[in-house]
Amino acid sequence: MASRGSTAGHVVVRLYALAIALVVAWAVYASVTYLFRSVFRPIDVPQRFLDWPARLDADALLQGDVAGVSREAPRAPLGHYHGVEEWFQPDPHNGCTIAGCHLPLPHTKRKELRAFANFHATFLTCQMCHAQRAAGPIQARWASTSTGRWTQAPAVLRLMRYLDVEAEQIRAAPTVAHQTVVSLLSEVVDVTRSAVLKYLMQRIDAAEAGSPLWRRTLAQIKEEVPAHVRGEYGAKLSPADPGDEPRKLVPQMVEAEQAMRDVPKTSKPYEAAYQRAHARIVARPSGCIGCHGGEPPLLDFESLGYSPARASYLRSTPIAKQIQHIQQGHEFYIPRILEGENGR
């Protein structure tokens, strides 16, 4: 213990003794209350046994920690059959949602099209479709959803492109390719947390580059990776004028929302704040065809990191035309031609 010879030493010893006395008092209190609780009060069931949502609640998307968004949901809500897992990629830098005006699933107008538009919100910023833009192709870049800053194309797209475009070089110089594949695959695993990709990464990483095992694993990777191109990127496409910072209007949106919060909707301050929040936003968003099949294409998918095959698919996808078809008020039936004799 501190030297007893000095005054400071005495003070330290006394404070220390006081702390021990307080600890003893607290321990007595805590243990006695625990004992009384354990005998005289009904047992509390741990929350994790009761934490089972009856339904998916839209407001829950605005909270910080939501099963299915910030972490994997252990089980689907009651009444929902299919597994939920992590079904939505949160975007903490989206001004439209963090300001509190729009939900992360923002589309509300046409019931039958909402879901289609909403899944695009997992990899496109709102401004991609809703911002004013000059005629011609959209200059877009990837913005990280974790940092909010510009980032390179998602690893899953770069890997797919690398395996597609550089197939010849990979075959010719596997040692050089090995490092790139492992590095990109590692990034993909970090974002997707896929057990299958993790397994393939470990296997190719342990194999000697160019060996038969390495080539077989590479073939499996090439087959598996496209299954993970479904918006789980950790990044979103955002329009980017030269010199632009991503999400630069976020503070303005938050400020505008605060200004609108306590004033009547018909008042001038509300109208002014609304205009500020929606500066450069157009009432009618870009149509689907602009990106998916329009000529000239609004987006250069290949320059955004997509492989030529994927870019070609996105440019020619029938889904957009199907939506256009539906928008015209027609029904669209899925052709049954692909179903074989037994549908297997």
Place this chain on the structure above:
Amino acid sequence: MLVTTNKRCLTALIVLVLSAVPDIAAAADPENCLSCHRYRGLARVEDDATIRLYYVNPEYYDKALGPHARLRCTDCHESSEVSVIPHTTVSPVDCTRICHLTPETKTEIVFAHDRVADMLTGSVHDEAVLDASNEALGSPLAPGQARCLLCHDEPTFRRGSHTWAEQEAPIARCNVCHGEELPIDTRYYYWHVHARSRPARSRESLVRVCALCHSNPAILDQAQLPDTTASYLASFHGKAMLLGSTSTAACLDCHTGPMQNVHMMESAEQPGSPTNPQQLANTCRGPGCHPTAGHAVGSAAVHLELASGGGIEYFIASMFIVLIVFTFGPSALLTALEMLQVVVGRHDPEHHRRRALAERLMADVQGRERLKRFTPHQRVQHWILFASFTALVLTGFPLKFADHNWAEWLVAQMGGLSIARLIHRWAGMVLIVGCCYHIVYVGVHARRQRRRTGKSWVDTIADLPMVMRGEDWRDLIHLLGFLLFLRRTRPKAGRFSLEEKFEYFGVFWGIALLGITGVLMWANAWTTRYLPGRVLTVIYVVHTFEAFLALLHVGIVHLISVIFAPSVFPISPAMFTGMTPPEEMAEGHAAMLTEVSEALPGARAGEANHG
């Protein structure tokens, strides 16, 4: 006309593009529903602010993650409703509808879950009960939705915690033959069979399913049921489950008898129910549970809820609270008051003189030898006690606080509950053997004393330094008077202070109680053959409360006095060298100092100069 042309173009485009979709998806999803439904975020917010999620995990089908992985979407959903985009209002899925399964053998298998629905009709969970539960839960199931969803969601094969590589290894072996010569969907079939070799869900997951209703206040109130999830989680089985045991009993293990279908669960009033009082013993004595237990095992209170009161366990637990308050309470009070003396800087008027005397005696070889309070033999016994007690606390208290995260973590660090249990039992044995050895050691010592003094056994034992005597109680009053500022002097304790004697007695009491109850629980099969089953729950209560009392005493009172008290900090060397620091000697063992100094006049020579 224009519409027809558009449709043709679109059809052509779809065929073109869908044929480019990876084979893996085409094989598992012939209707290509996943070309849209694989996207996370495919969801919409309804007018009532709930989310309709249309996302379907493609891996479930691609990697055959569950028994429904080879069903087409239209096996469950109405083809006429989902083949039009956007889908028309989709009817709720009826789990009893017939599936036409067509495996590689090409022989159609007609399959439906309608038999399960029939089983439920006669069970404790019949349609009326499930409907009432749904209503009490706020009607999460829409009208027409299968009641199955109250307990089930998309079924998955339970593959354990192995990595994907480990899971795939057996598939590769199957593919040696089934790759080309006898082509079948090996991954699907392997897991379809293998996953059924154990429960489809983990025990915790099963309990969660039951807790949904059996811990829901509205349902409990409506059906006049106790909260059986709570009482299960407080039971030995429940605690083991919380700590990761995969072999302990969960709800279905007891409430579904062997060779009985879970969907045919009966209430305990039914004579055939495994939880009927007449059947309980048979249920407990199942081959995987307590096969050697006696018939009395059925009367053990598995769903023990102390708070409901009335039982003998409640009475014993209440008695222990009184015991703890009146034993640990005064010890803690003395400790706190001792610290208060340090805070105000108060000592016995003789303190400084005694401290100087202790230092001088310790400087003398003979004095030092005489001031040793513990022999090496005693110190070894203490270290064995220390080791076994620590092991018992570390392996036993996670069970008491099983619902805390630290408990689960601690047990995992030890390698799981079975290892923790093994350590606990053998540490208990070491403690019991150590205690017996100490009794023999004391007996031998007393025998020698008796021979030397010629006193009777009773007087010899009463003279042992650790035995409490009448003057100790007077000293206690004296000490309280000092600590409460009513007296100026401290009592003069000898080799062992009253607190130490009290702790010594407590160790004997604790080991006897914990040892007997521990052995009875360990030998539960024997116990239930010769004693009523309820004894198991009684001794469980005794064991857990006595252990708590022991931990309080040792963890707070003893550790403060030998480690944290300013007079010994950072640790008393008594259990290393046998010596007690001068400060502590002066404060707590004044009579011993006097005794040693009187025996060694030479060592007192400087007293006048220092006094």
